[in-house]
Amino acid sequence: MSTNPHLTWNVVHDVSEVLEYHFMVNALLAGSVVAVMAGVLGWLMVLRRETFAGHTLSMMAFPGASGAALIGVGAAWGYFVFCVAGGLAIGRSAQGAKRSRSDQPAGIAAVQAAALGLGFLFVSLYGGVLGDLENLLFGTFLGISNGQVLVLVVLAAASLAVLAALARPLLFASVDADVASARGVPVRALGVVFLVLLGLAVAATSQVTGVLLVFALLVMPAASAQALTARVGLSLALTVAIGLAVVWLGLGIAYFSIYPAGFFVTSTAFAVYVVVRVGVWVKGASRRGQRLSGQPPAGGVIA
């Protein structure tokens, strides 16, 4: 870091020191926006069991960036083209595979492998060194401009608005696809729209904060929240809260350390998840223990 920050016991002083720097304020703002957007999208992704598809879509950043560099347009165009194409291709491969569950990940894997292969081809044809590759994967977080924060805010608002408009049918289709399609909900089309939306969101955020961080914020807060409660509203709110806490904590620690923010954010999110799983397990175990030691409930023989 620019000066030589060190942690004191005065938390208020530490926080105000962090907030004195414009780049830290922008990093916190961008991180918060990503945490909210990725939290909500990720909550649906985890519910729909589409983690692999989400991972594959976040990989589209690689051919997107290298392809854009090759033909000399802005990287953003490459991201968008590849993410939309990837979302459509995954949706297409899922269609043919209705009869066997195991075939679906294989189709997604084929999409990802093809995209990565293209990425290597583009890098090779480009001939130069893609210096941004490491940034793209892991993000720097420290050079975020005001303009980028604004782009993120607009993007998050747009994707959350689309999600809100689709919320009821999408939730229905995600929880029980068969019943939903019998009721006339266009399950397949909704699935494709969701994947494309997920891809766009991941693409746009990953050029600011890095693929790894976006994916961590997609999966971990949502999985933690869904392990804690089955209520939709509460679980969504918890996801966003965990995401925000993890980003703030991770960035705060990174400021006082020489190691990258991506590591601290993923580790904090993982720690939250582990604590939640252990807590749920202990609670379940103690409840089972009570049931075993206590009197059998009336009529409990059949159960």
Add this chain to the structure above:
Amino acid sequence: MLSQEFMRNALLAGTFVALACGVVGWFVVLRGQVFAGDALSHVAFPGALAAAAAGIDERAGLFAATVAVGAGIGALGRGADSAAGKAGAVPAEDTAIGILFTFILGLGVFFLALFSTSSAGGSGIQAAHTLFGSIFGLGAVQARLAAVIAALATGLMLVIARPLLFASIVPDVAAARGVPVRLLGIGFVALLGVVAAEATQTVGALLLLGLLSAPAAAAHRLTSSPVAGIALAALLAVVAMWGGLALAYAVPSLPPGTAIVGIAVATYCVSTIVE
């Protein structure tokens, strides 16, 4: 073409790695564990970086990381059938894998920083080498070692093929018959880790996925017989490897990884049309 030593090395290592990927991949697709294979190929990178940061041979770190995480995924995975959305439910396997490998990639970022601060530069090159592997850059000793490890993995796979097939298709019946279903599951993903680590050396971590999934998925679409399917998956993988190597040799600007995966994915696309 065969008079070039680098080409002979590439063919030797590539053939056996493709064979292993085809055979293991058939079971991976059958069990719906493609994501696990993908995650393992990413885990190779932090493993190698950790070893580099600690000053140990990267190969050791790479194998240790993939096998350990493979066993972890195998132990963690209760299949995707556990109740969803219920509070306290065991998460779906894909979620668990996503969480685990994101955390490990985060560790990789840490080791990358540790490595570049502890030694003088070179971190990017090291990382790129582990991530991308270059089949045309294999030495004779490396190629032979890769071939032996891949052949051993294939042999081991064929030894456990029968009970594993039983356990994959009807786990309940297999368990009732005394087949150690859970142990087999863990052992299988650990073996997948060995193959992932080995393929990382040759085709590179990111392209391993193509060889593991596409030929096997094509074979599953074309035949439902296990013996024919395994043979076909291995055959398609080896054909993709040979074709890709020859193509990359003929067209210098085409990276071998792209050519190999391109052919593998093309066969998969053809199989979906044929079906």
